[in-house]
Amino acid sequence: MITRRSDLSQDFLAKQAAEIRARINKYQDRARIKDELRQGDVSGYIIHKQTNVVPQLEKALERLRDGSYGICSKCNGSIETKRLELVPGADICMKCIPTKTKRTF
Numbered sequence: 001m002i003t004r005r006s007d008l009s010q011d012f013l014a015k016q017a018a019e020i021r022a023r024i025n026k027y028q029d030r031a032r033i034k035d036e037l038r039q040g041d042v043s044g045y046i047i048h049k050q051t052n053v054v055p056q057l058e059k060a061l062e063r064l065r066d067g068s069y070g071i072c073s074k075c076n077g078s079i080e081t082k083r084l085e086l087v088p089g090a091d092i093c094m095k096c097i098p099t100k101t102k103r104t105f
């Protein structure tokens with residue numbers, strides 16, 4: 001299967017790559033700080049970020065390298081740039097966010 005390449009500008013992609021790397025560093029820093037402190041409920045937050053967010057961000061860096069960054073993995077459409085700015089590791093667009101993460105009745 002050929003992955004569709006995103007039509008995002010090189011400037012935007014470079015900005016996102018920098019942002020993603022900064023976020024990964026930030027979470028890794030926090031983990032190191034946590035190691036030193038070993039206390040409080042901050043640890044749950046860090047573990048959450050480390051187990052969920054960091055791998056997501058690393059995948060986003062891979063997509064930046066292979067050119068598929070910004071493409072929704074579900075509908076193959078473009079992910080909204082506003083969403084990418086807020087969630088640099090996003091791999092699905094707003095329309096494809098599972099409804100189960102919203103309120104279920």
Ligand SMILES: [Zn+2]
Pocket residue numbers: 072073074075076077092093094095096
């Ligand atoms: Zn989509």
